Amino acid sequence: xxxxxxxxxxxxxxxxxxxxxxxxxxxxxxxxxxxxxxxxxxxxxxxxxxxxxxxxxxxxxxxxxxxxxxxxxxxxxxxxxxxxxxxxxxxxxxxxxxxxxxxxxxxxxxxxxxxxxxxxxxxxxxxxxxxxxxxxxxxxxxxxxxxxxxxxxxxxxxxxxxxxxxxxxxxxxxxxxxxxxxxxxxxxxxxxxxxxxxxxxxxxxxxxxxxxxxxxxxxxxxxxxxxxxxxxxxxxxxxxxxxxxxxxxxxxxxxxxxxxxxxxxxxxxxxxxxxxxxxxxxxxxxxxxxxxxxxxxxxxxxxxxxxxxxxxxxxxxxxxxxxxxxxxxxxxxxxxxxxxxxxxxxxxx
Amino acid sequence: xxxxxxxxxxxxxxxxxxxxxxxxxxxxxxxxxxxxxxxxxxxxxxxxxxxxxxxxxxxxxxxxxxxxxxxxxxxxxxxxxxxxxxxxxxxxxxxxxxxxxxxxxxxxxxxxxxxxxxxxxxxxxxxxxxxxxxxxxxxxxxxxxxxxxxxxxxxxxxxxxxxxxxxxxxxxxxxxxxxxxxxxxxxxxxxxxxxxxxxxxxxxxxxxxxxxxxxxxxxxxxxxxxxxxxxxxxxxxxxxxxxxxxxxxxxxxxxxxxxxxxxxxxxxxxxxxxxxxxxxxxxxxxxxxxxxxxxxxxxxxxxxxxxxxxxxxxxxxxxxxxxxxxxxxxxxxxxxxxxxxxxxxxxxxxxxxxxxxxxxxxxxxxxxxxxxxxxxxxxxxxxxxxxxxxxxxxxxxxxxxxxxxxxxxxxxxx
Numbered sequence: 001x002x003x004x005x006x007x008x009x010x011x012x013x014x015x016x017x018x019x020x021x022x023x024x025x026x027x028x029x030x031x032x033x034x035x036x037x038x039x040x041x042x043x044x045x046x047x048x049x050x051x052x053x054x055x056x057x058x059x060x061x062x063x064x065x066x067x068x069x070x071x072x073x074x075x076x077x078x079x080x081x082x083x084x085x086x087x088x089x090x091x092x093x094x095x096x097x098x099x100x101x102x103x104x105x106x107x108x109x110x111x112x113x114x115x116x117x118x119x120x121x122x123x124x125x126x127x128x129x130x131x132x133x134x135x136x137x138x139x140x141x142x143x144x145x146x147x148x149x150x151x152x153x154x155x156x157x158x159x160x161x162x163x164x165x166x167x168x169x170x171x172x173x174x175x176x177x178x179x180x181x182x183x184x185x186x187x188x189x190x191x192x193x194x195x196x197x198x199x200x201x202x203x204x205x206x207x208x209x210x211x212x213x214x215x216x217x218x219x220x221x222x223x224x225x226x227x228x229x230x231x232x233x234x235x236x237x238x239x240x241x242x243x244x245x246x247x248x249x250x251x252x253x254x255x256x257x258x259x260x261x262x263x264x265x266x267x268x269x270x271x272x273x274x275x276x277x278x279x280x281x282x283x284x285x286x287x288x289x290x291x292x293x294x295x296x297x298x299x300x301x302x303x304x305x306x307x308x309x310x311x312x313x314x315x316x317x318x319x320x321x322x323x324x325x326x327x328x329x330x331x332x333x334x335x336x337x338x339x340x341x342x343x344x345x346x347x348x349x
Numbered sequence: 350x351x352x353x354x355x356x357x358x359x360x361x362x363x364x365x366x367x368x369x370x371x372x373x374x375x376x377x378x379x380x381x382x383x384x385x386x387x388x389x390x391x392x393x394x395x396x397x398x399x400x401x402x403x404x405x406x407x408x409x410x411x412x413x414x415x416x417x418x419x420x421x422x423x424x425x426x427x428x429x430x431x432x433x434x435x436x437x438x439x440x441x442x443x444x445x446x447x448x449x450x451x452x453x454x455x456x457x458x459x460x461x462x463x464x465x466x467x468x469x470x471x472x473x474x475x476x477x478x479x480x481x482x483x484x485x486x487x488x489x490x491x492x493x494x495x496x497x498x499x500x501x502x503x504x505x506x507x508x509x510x511x512x513x514x515x516x517x518x519x520x521x522x523x524x525x526x527x528x529x530x531x532x533x534x535x536x537x538x539x540x541x542x543x544x545x546x547x548x549x550x551x552x553x554x555x556x557x558x559x560x561x562x563x564x565x566x567x568x569x570x571x572x573x574x575x576x577x578x579x580x581x582x583x584x585x586x587x588x589x590x591x592x593x594x595x596x597x598x599x600x601x602x603x604x605x606x607x608x609x610x611x612x613x614x615x616x617x618x619x620x621x622x623x624x625x626x627x628x629x630x631x632x633x634x635x636x637x638x639x640x641x642x643x644x645x646x647x648x649x650x651x652x653x654x655x656x657x658x659x660x661x662x663x664x665x666x667x668x669x670x671x672x673x674x675x676x677x678x679x680x681x682x683x684x685x686x687x688x689x690x691x692x693x694x695x696x697x698x699x700x701x702x703x704x705x706x707x708x709x710x711x712x713x714x715x716x717x718x719x720x721x722x723x724x725x726x727x728x729x730x731x732x733x734x735x736x737x738x739x740x741x742x743x744x745x746x747x748x749x750x751x752x753x754x755x756x757x758x759x760x761x762x763x
Binding site: 149181 | 377378379380384387389392393424425426427428429430433434435436437438439440441443444462537538539559561612615616617637638640642644646647648650653654655658717718744745746
């Protein structure tokens with residue numbers, strides 16, 4: 001009966017969502033972790049431009065809201081994005097807990113959203129994780145440098161030009177009470193890539209921030225936060241090798257930032273701000289030319305992660321530039337039992 | 350009826366024990382972190398101080414060799430999100446380090462980045478820029494007044510840009526918090542104005558790259574910039590000003606084209622030539638560049654960066670144009686950008702310059718602060734080492750290393 005009503009609900013809301021690898025029934029999700037995915041077809045059918053979302057605000061104010069939030073936040077970071085260049089999608093949580101809202105800019109498209117959950121019958125104790133995979137469109141890389149508007153300047157990267165810079169942001173409902181005003185979990189993930197012109201030298205840089213929702217009556221902690229990047233399906237042969245990466249390992253605390261130089265032998269390179277964490281491990285893989293960073297500590301506030309990878313492309317031709325897919329995974333444990341179990345080792349993303 | 354059914358269905362599926370999962374209220378938020386550096390997520394290293402209860406953020410890049418000696422670095426503006434990662438602050442640390450110099454580098458973030466924008470102010474600003482874009486030959490009296498009252502109320506505790514007072518207070522507090530001694534100042538473009546904000550800070554040296562022409566009349570600045578931009582256009586494309594095909598186009602198209610020409614002046618090689626060449630035929634490319642110049646984003650919103658620009662630039666000079674002509678020359682869009690100064694009634698900033706050793710970099714092909722304009726500035730009256738750059742793009746810090754070698758290599762008196 002409940003499953004039937006869930007089906008009616010999905011249809012009534014008009015959202016293209018289904019659980020593809022686990023049962024969506026809340027009642028069945030007692031303690032065993034369950035995982036479900038929303039695939040690219042479902043995501044594409046839920047996608048609209050921010051311009052469309054803002055025009056039809058009355059039809060879906062929450063989607064218009066995240067579109068505006070994304071545009072405003074990027075503008076305060078000096079990125080002035082047109083509403084027609086930003087896309088938004090809102091899809092139902094496969095386990096029936098509200099909506100997952102996504103906003104992003106540029107040519108990328110979310111390929112998949114993964115949701116994993118484990119909770120007790122009353123949702124007073126549990127864990128939930130969400131992952132998003134973004135795949136880059138195989139367009140020719142073009143300079144993405146920002147302009148100016150006043151009497152200002154910016155420091156050049158030695159010998160390299162920025163050839164891509166895009167972000168994605170997610171909001172999703174926590175399963176626990178967040179106080180009188182409803183709060184979302186919120187994650188932002190960005191990449192930028194640089195090329196030493198007319199050479200095979202590229203630097204691929206990722207950074208992301210996760211802000212968990214507060215839980216006045218629970219004890220929510222972020223227990224897993226992972227960024228991964230790998231050459232995208234069908235474009236693996238554009239990357240010759242993973243030459244170097246940063247950070248080499250964790251140090252200090254998660255709130256401090258240090259600048260790390262990532263460069264090639266003849267000095268072309270980028271200075272990258274890296275947040276320092278004691279509980280991170282790096283995930284370079286010379287065979288797949290993939291890179292990542294994984295936080296497995298416990299954090300109650302905001303958490304930021306970054307990494308950079310220096311890579312050699314097969315060709316110096318800009319049209320054959322390295323095309324990467326990015327993954328972000330964040331797990332919050334809101335249980336009082338203080339068990340620390342990871343819902344999914346997402347290394348096979 | 351439909352919403353009641355939805356609510357019923359939602360509650361059956363378990364909403365009673367948690368947040369209502371599909372709560373129709375759009376007022377969802379993200380947890381306040383209580384840490385100013387977590388607001389919006391800064392890319393650069395970040396710390397903060399509070400002045401009169403208001404947070405101000407900064408980035409302090411410490412030298413690998415422990416020292417109190419610190420360079421205040423002002424990348425100019427107003428309207429730059431200094432900690433966003435777009436300015437790439439660590440690249441300067443690398444330059445300083447490569448020169449064998451031991452200095453900490455301090456960058457202050459402009460107040461507008463953290464200042465909330467009331468919805469009536471956002472609407473007034475958006476409307477002002479919309480009307481400027483669609484209406485030529487005007488004095489934007491009513492719209493500017495609206496921005497003046499909604500965005501610059503007299504009882505505001507926080508300004509959009511810096512004032513001399515806030516700039517000094519933040520610097521003093523950061524010095525106390527971090528145990529710093531200010532030795533040098535690097536000011537790019539509008540950073541030259543901020544050097545004039547300093548009080549009670551005795552510097553060993555200062556470097557100004559492509560400085561704002563302090564003391565030059567606003568109308569003169571507009572005219573000199575327009576000449577420089579049209580000269581650049583003629584050299585690259587062979588023609589100057591509005592293409593014939595656009596002369597009879599509607600105001601928006603002409604406004605976009607001319608604003609885009611101004612914006613291209615900020616662009617560095619190799620994108621510069623490509624962008625300039627596309628303007629004549631690509632209306633959308635022109636519109637996107639115009640949006641950058643005016644701070645337009647989203648669906649016609651305008652970044653509060655423009656409010657910071659107006660607040661500080663209007664105060665930095667006198668004689669800004671108070672009306673603008675038909676959009677058929679670069680002069681007209683530059684006039685339009687500053688025409689609101691007349692109604693904001695900002696007090697002129699009092700700029701005071703010390704007599705520390707100074708090095709000034711200029712470029713004759715810069716279209717924002719051409720060397721000929723800087724030569725008319727009060728900055729040219731004092732003693733300084735003058736260095737020429739052949740780089741055209743205004744954003745460039747080309748030749749900064751030459752000035753650093755000349756001035757910063759000497760051991761400051763302790």
